[in-house]
Amino acid sequence: MRPYPKNMNEETKTKGKKPKQSFVSRFFITFKTLFSTMTRKPFLKRTLITFFIILSLYALFNTFFEPSDSFTFDSNPLNFNSTTTSVVLAAGNSKSPAVKVYLYDLPKRFTYGVIYHHSLARGSRADESDLSSLKYPGHQHMSEWYLFSDLARPDSERAGSPVVRVLDPEEADLFFVPFLSSLSLIVNPVRPPGSVPVSEKPVYSDEENQEALVEWLERQKYWKRNKGRDHVIVASDPNAMYRVVDRVKNCVLLVSDFGRLRPDQGSLVKDVIVPYSHRIKTYEGDVGVDKRNTLLFFMGNRYRKEGGKIRDFQILEKEEGVIIKHGAQSRESRRAASQGMHTSKFCLHPAGDTPSACRLFDAIVSLCIPVIVSDxxxxxxxxxxDYRKIAVFVETAPAIKPGYLVSILRGMTADRILEYQKELKEVKRYFEYEEQEGTVNEIWRQVSKKLPLIKLMINREKRLFAKEPDCSCVCTNQTAIRTL
Known part of the structure; x- marks a missing residue:
């Protein structure tokens, strides 16, 4: 006995299936039927004939002269992925033009003069007549120097940059102010109280330089035009520009965090977070756990500057596989930190004097998984x-409970640690200031993304009437404006 088909109607449908009629065939059959019923109504018959002739001409034209949506001509018959290719090419051709940046030619006192005074304060006999030959000293807030140097390079050396330098300010979208604000802050060495006579005034004053810079900017045509909204200033040290921040808060500020800024002075909407310049050597080895025998490593000051608050992580010092070292920044401590991070699976990152600190970026380039305890x-x-793929985030309150943190880290499998390390290796170029497609280009990309908002705020500001300062939900930093 022959089994039934899966679909009981399948066989019947197959046998009795008629050839599919075309649109034209169906049209003329319908026309013939209607025509035969209208022979006794001449007027209606003529009307219908005229209507159907017009309709048939329209149908024939669309059938034979207009290309079908399902048919595309491809000059390359072997290209089975022509649709995908065209989409990719279209996406590539839609790339936005580079943002035009004008580099201010500041008086030397704000650029190379800062380097000169920094060298002078440390006993150097630098040649004041050739300031541009001075070398910028290495420290954790070097973003200001890398960005300044990048714009000062010839165009031939800046291929691939998201911004292009223009020499005519009328062409500029943005204006870069190359004041070395973070270096200016540390020109005068910190000396123990009582080691310097009270009557001996430092030769260099960061506060005076900040004031002088803003006075110079406020005289410039392009600053006055939009009240500084289209200007970019680097203030990566949390204390940089502290004296004049209210006078430059309209600018795009490049900062390490907002720990010392009010909401009306800095925000993620208008400003850009930039990485610290890592101070230890980049780890050049491959991923793996075999050579990383330490579970958790930390090196830094036990005390924070503000209020002498003690870091509460001394509870970790007696834990097996945990190394906690205390000490200030020095060449020797950096060497020890490098060794510790390169041989540890996890690196602790508690809040510093502000929520961020350089050791986070030291850990990233060391492929040491950051454990971030900074709410x-x-x-x-x-x-x-996506920092969740490269770091472990732990809330501060439970993190300082005995055994809590290490239990989380010991629960990580070797495979999970390798996943973190692979992700770290993928993204570490974003934290290398000297790489061609590294930190500098990414900062410029972030700055470029602010341009639409800058234009919006400039146009919005021109129509507003005078009013009291107000920090809106997008932190517009708006002050009194009139539209008359």
């Missing part, structure tokens, strides 16, 4: 980097 931290490039 208010802001991180750079978060539209590009």
């Amino acid at each position: 208010s931290i802001e991180l750079p490039f978060e539209d590009t980097i």
Whole structure:
């Protein structure tokens, strides 16, 4: 006995299936039927004939002269992915033009003069007549120097940059102010109280330089035009520009975090978070756990500057596989930190004097998984980097309970640690200031993304009437404006 088909109607449908009629055939059959019923109504018959002739001409024209949506001509018959290719090419051709940046030619006192005074304060006999030959000293807030140097390079050396330097300010979208604000802050060495006579005034004054810079800017045509909204200033040290921040708060500020800024002075909407310049050597080895025998490593000051608050992580010092070292920044401590991070699976990152600190970026380039215990931290490039894939985040309150932190870390499998390390290796170029497609280009990309908002705020500001200062939900930093 022959089995039934799966679909009982399948066989019947197959046998009795008629050839599919075309649109034209169906049209003329319908026309013939209607025509035969209208022979006794001449007027209606003529009307219908005229209507159907017009309709048939329209149908024939669309059938034979207009290309079908399902048919595309491809000159390359072997290209089975022509649709995908065209989409990719279209996306590539829609790339936005580079943002035009004008580099201010500041008086030397704000650029190379700062380097000169820094050298002078440390006993150097630098040649004041050739300031541009001075070398910028290495420290954790070097972003200001890398960005300044990048714009000063010839165009031939800046291929691939998201911004292009223009020499005519009328062509500029943005204006870069190359004041070395973070270096200016540390020109005068910190000396123990009583080691310097009270009557001996330092030769260099950061506060005076800040005031002088803003006075110079406020005389410039392009600053006055939009009240500084289209200007970019680097203030990566949390204390940089502290004296005049209210006078430059309209600018795009490049900062390490917002720990010392009010909401009306800095925000993620108008400003850019930039990474610290890492101070230890980049780890050049491959991922792996075999050579990383330490579970958790930390090196830094036990005391924070503000209020002498003690870091509460001394509870970790007696834990097996945990190394906690205390000490100030020095060449020797950096060497020890480098060794510790390169041989540890995890690196502790508690809040510093502000929510962020350089050791986070030291850990990233060491492929040492950051353990971030800083509830208010802001991180750079978060539209590009998912930090949950490269770091472990622990809330501060439970983190200082005995055994809590190490139990989490000991629960990580070797495979999970390798996943973190692979992700770290993928993104570490974003924290290398000297790489061609590294930190500098990414900062410029972030700055470029602010341009639409800058234009919006400039146009909006021109129509507003005078009013009291107000910090809106997007932190517009708006002050009194009139539209008359």
